[in-house]
Structures are given as C-alpha cells and as structure tokens.
Amino acid sequence: MRWSQAFIPTLRDDPADADAASHRLLVRGGFIRRLMSGSWSLLPLGFRVAQKVEQIIREEMNAIGGQEMELPVVHPAEVWKQTGRWDDVEGIIVKMKDRRGADMLLAITHEEIFTQIATELSSYRQLPQLWYHLQTKFRDEPRPKGGLLRVREFTMKDSYSFDIDPAGLDVQFEAHRGAYKRIFERLGLDAVPVHASSGAMGGRESVEFMVASPAGEDDVATCAACGYAANTEKATSRLDPITDEPWDGAPEVFDTPGIRTIAELAEFADFATPERQIKSLVYIVGGEPTLLLLRGDHELMEQKVVDGLEAQEVRPAHEEEIVSLMGANAGSLGAVGLTGVRIVADPALEGRVNMTTGANQDDKHLRGVAVSRDIAVDRWLDLRTVAEGEGCPDCGEPLEVRRSIEVGHIFKLGTKYSDALSATVLDESGEERELWMGSYGIGVGRNVAAIVETHHDDKGIVWPVPVAPYEVVITVVSITDDATLEAATRIYDELRAAGIEVLLDDRDERPGVKFADAEIIGIPYRITVGPRGLADGNVEVVRRQDGTTETVAVAEAAGILVAKVEAERL
C-alpha cells in the first residue's frame, strides 16, 4: 500500500479521554474511532490487526478439529427463555421487538443457538463435535472503558464442544487449553492460565487466560514457587495461625461511642486489633438476608458468595434493611445471639476465641466472643479476598497478586444447556444421553488491546510481526528526488512479490514526520531510502522493537527483510 493513498488518520496529540495506554495509542495511531460509548469502528489499520488475530485463532481452532460456522446476532427470545437466561442476565441484554411484537435480543453469547443446532445430533457415533464462529456480541455494560479493553459491541471467537460423557469434555477442554496457549504465544502475549469463577455462564470448572497489566480489571494470585495461579474471585491462601488470649465467661458489652469502622475500633481499644475483630456484613443473597462474617482485617470477595451460595443476585443491604433486620446501624453489627438471619462465616474465624464484634446496639460492642460457642453459624464458606504475601494454598510460599487482563476463558459447562434444550444422542446401548458441553471464548478486540498494552514504548506501538498491520514500512526520505523514489519503489515491488506486507511512505512530508508516524503505528521494520545512503548504494534497516539499525546494499535490502520477517512470522 502506498501511504499517500491509504486512510491512516494519525493524530500527533493524545486523545483527551484516553484512560489506558492501548486506548490512547490505538486512537492516536488511527486504528480505531469511537462511535458511542463502548462501540468502536475499526479503521483500515485496526481492521488489518483484528483480521490477523482472527486468522491465528482460526488456524489453531482448526488444528484441534474445530469447524467454523456463523450464527446470527439477533436471537428469538424463546430459546433464551427455555434456558432461563432471558431473565437471569437482566441488564446487559439488549431486548427488542420485531414488527409483530415478538421478543428478540442481541446475542451476548451463543450457547443457546449452538445447543439448539446440536439437537440435530442423534448418535454417539457423531461425537465428539467442536464448532466455533467469530461473531459480534453486544453486552450493554454499565461502564465501558479502556478503548477496546471493555466495550459493549465486540467480536468474539466462541467455540462449543459436544461429547458423550465428562471424559470426552475433559479431552476437548485440554485441547482448548493447548490451542489457547499457542494462540497467545503467536499473538505475543504472555498469558497464564488461572483457576476462575464460572459466573453466570454456569458450569463446574473454568480457566481464564490472564495477561499481567495495570490496565486489567482482574486480580490474579500466583505462586512463583509451585505455579499455583487463580483469579482472586476464586483464589485461596494459607494464613499464619493466630493464638488468642483465653477469655473465661460470657461476652461482655462495652461502650464504643461514635466508633463505626474496624480501624476506629482498633484505635479505640487496644485488645481489638483488626485480626481479633469479626467483620459483619449484611447482604441480600438471592433475595435472602444474610450476615457474612469475616476476620476484621479481611476483605469480602462477592463472587465467592455468588458461587458458594449459588445466588443470582448478591448485593449489600440498604441502610433501612440493615436497621430493620438487625436493630442497629452498620458499625455496631454482630452475630452473637442473632436468629432469623442466615449466618455465613469465613473459615478463618473457625475456633477463634476472645474476639470483638458489634453488639447489635448502636455505639456498643462485645468482647470475649468465642465464635463456635456464641455464634450460630449456618454455613462455613470461604469468603475472603486473598492478599499479597499470604501463603500459597498448595505449597505455603508467599503469593503475589497482580492486576491482569482476561484475554480468554474456557468453561466446562456440563449438561446445563443440553438439559434445558434436550440436546441428546443415543449411546451404544440405545440409551438417550445428554451432551456434555464446553464453551470457550476469546475476545478479538480485547486481545488487540492487550497486545498494545504489553508492546509499546514512549514513541508508540511495537507490534509483533504476526499481528502487525504491515510488516515493513519503506520511508522515502525525499519523494522529489527521482532516484530515491525509484529505488524505494523497486524494493517495495520486490517485497510485495515476496509476499511481504509493506507500506510505502511516499507522502510529501518531512522525514521526521514520517519516522515519528511509522513509530506511533508500530511497524516492526523500517527501510529508510534517501539520497545520502544511495550515494553509497545503501539503505538503512531499522528494527522498531529495539531501534537497532543496519546499513545494507540497495540490491540486498528486500532479500534481507524477507528473511527477517519470515523468521518472526510464527
């Protein structure tokens, strides 16, 4: 492509509202433009990158036996009502009616439709099956951000596997784990698989692929010693044991005027250090009022409540709800002697004695509380968020917690959808069996953003060759010098003939502008062709990644670049 003819609206100033490096650079480099909140147009450069990402995904999916198809974006409500998700995921689904008044929706994912198609499978002889498509999803996120990182409309590769039994599902799941590993390697992403919560997808087991980045929205706990890795939504840890001072007798009420927080109480009473307090949080879990108990210095992980209590809706209780349930305001709440409210406690409280907690009367607390004696715990459930430095659950070494971008997620769904939609086959003995399903997703745009987040410097993007919009840019230093333009055009033709994707910067701009633009856009290799070098029969080859420069003979330039690019194509 000749740059002078290309639509590459590079900006030289930062967009005012950019909130992530990839957001800023993709806009600056003319890759994307916002249409509305969470919807982005892919301009020619952005589209080329997205196409390359998609092609890599296709190749790896096909390599594990995937069959590509394409399903619609607008679905009838019917099938979503059958699986129960028409109402379950209220909020993020855009719903609409057609001219006859029939309910429809924009697809947020495609389990329902793929499963419906799978009802056409009738024999175990047709299994296993692995189907996928690259299709638009629309999720009406409350607050999109980060450019392509968190959007409402996006393209996703989603694949679905169908097997006769759990063992078959395990095989497909492991095949995806391998395919995803290769995909992310080819994309230049250092993605680590971690244990994750399945969330509203349902299912029994899921693994997320995470790329460490401050722009991410998830926290991942990892152990350098043994390789344990889990999303903090799911992660557990070993805690140092605490030896409590003995306390004989019943809990004792004491006055705590104006004291509302754990920190204030610790300050107020020297025996009530945070790890000797019980944190009491009132939540409405699936409509049921629930008191959640944690150690004072621990943070609640709401997702663990969702998963552990299998609730659709989990939210903190409102002030009025707290007062009418507990008889006191937040800040003086406690579980001692409480009845009529479900009590769920974190195991870190098990066996503890001489604890301090709210007395369920405003401005009063209790000391000397023995958890097992004084509190009627209905359910013990891991509720807390692991923190950096706590012991790895597998080996005890200190955990690290890092912000990460979720670039892929694979789920073992089980029979949830095949059950709801009667997707069954007959087995060897002629018996009807439900299909065991898995679903596996990769967001294309989010991966593009993740690549930029991890491949940029102060000058701009540094694309890995496999996803670069162009592999080589030829910078023509002076287009008014015939010999220069001729030499550059010859190299351009040679590279194109060799199958290299090359951009010829034949714009009437000063060299400094061309160098800077090529760097913002992030083309991996640049050939500088100018009168100065040509006087000695040379051109310059610069590698974007590290700025290394070499001088090569004009006649050899194309051949050298072909070798370099092909070596990095993956």
Next chain:
RNA sequence: CGGGCUGUAGCGCAGCUUGGUUAGCGCGCGGCGUUUGGGACGCCGAGGUCGCCGGUUCAAAUCCGGCCAGCCCGACCA
C-alpha cells in the same frame, strides 16, 4: 441506578460569571513560496444548526427548564 463534570470547526480548547457589532485560539486541512536524514517556516484561504427542544428578553453560545450524548467516581459487571 447514585454523585460530579462536560458538550462551541476534523481534533484539543477559550468565550458563558456580568446577554449586545461579523464567535475566537492552537493543531489539522487547501493554495503559493522557502525548506527537506528526526515532529520546519512565511503569506493567503476554506471550514460553525455554539448538543437538541422550549422559555425569558428588544436581543441568548451566554440566563432558566426539559431532554440527549460523553467522561470521571461509586454501584454493577459473562
């Protein structure tokens, strides 16, 4: 959904408090000229429903009301 802020040329902004000729500035864009191996400069020029609707007024970008859109914080989030 709650709180805060913003909306003026393709982009970034000033003007609004205190209403009054023709609404400005920088970048970008077009023409001409000088320049040309790291983001040049001069001259000339094009480009605007001041987010939308309504109200107040002799007069509204400016004041008032409603609506819409976007951003930030929180809630929420497969």
